Amino acid sequence: MQSRTPASRTGRPRSAAADAAILAATRAALVELGWSKLTLGDVAVRAGVAKTTLYRRWAGKNELVVDAVAELFDELTLPDRGSLAADIEGVVLQFAAILARPEARNGLMAVVAESTRDDALRERIRASIVDRQKRLVLAGRARAQARGELPPEPDAREAARTVDLIFDMVAGAVVHRTLVSAEPADEEWVHGFTRLLLSGLAAPGP
Numbered sequence: 001m002q003s004r005t006p007a008s009r010t011g012r013p014r015s016a017a018a019d020a021a022i023l024a025a026t027r028a029a030l031v032e033l034g035w036s037k038l039t040l041g042d043v044a045v046r047a048g049v050a051k052t053t054l055y056r057r058w059a060g061k062n063e064l065v066v067d068a069v070a071e072l073f074d075e076l077t078l079p080d081r082g083s084l085a086a087d088i089e090g091v092v093l094q095f096a097a098i099l100a101r102p103e104a105r106n107g108l109m110a111v112v113a114e115s116t117r118d119d120a121l122r123e124r125i126r127a128s129i130v131d132r133q134k135r136l137v138l139a140g141r142a143r144a145q146a147r148g149e150l151p152p153e154p155d156a157r158e159a160a161r162t163v164d165l166i167f168d169m170v171a172g173a174v175v176h177r178t179l180v181s182a183e184p185a186d187e188e189w190v191h192g193f194t195r196l197l198l199s200g201l202a203a204p205g206p
Helices: 016-032 042-046 051-057 061-073 082-099 102-115 120-147 156-180 189-200
Strands: none
Touching: 016 042, 016 061, 016 102, 042 051, 042 156, 051 061, 051 102, 051 156, 061 102, 082 102, 082 120, 082 156, 082 189, 102 120, 102 156, 120 189, 156 189
């Protein structure tokens, strides 16, 4: 099964206000109805737009939910708490708090499951959520290197690999803890996880 790609259209430009209303309505529907009962028709009614407006913007329900969830993760910020460990803890606590929200939990679990048989949807998740949030790893690593907490990585290819590994370790651990194990990612857990993560980051390479 592949995601439908909308045909290119001309006409009036997209309305940022309409997009915001649609994404907010999608999140509200995820909370009240859950993934299985959410329909584009219901979202259109909640947002006060025509159903055709949604289809001009999104190919279907999967793509709409990805963008609605991605907007939540765009709220993540990198706090400057004075040390790499404290900065990581601040981001992870924010991330866990977002995943605890029913709209994020319901939407993310559903689209990840759907993406196992939809390559285009998997790419959309990667572009809209994963790649966008790697900005936090890049900023945090640069700040830690400026403080002298992490060594510089002059090789661009190795530096990119490091960013990928850090993101995978953080995101994977928090998603598994909160969504798979259904355990709280509280301050005690986050502190222990950060200590373990940094013990690996500070170790010299082969």
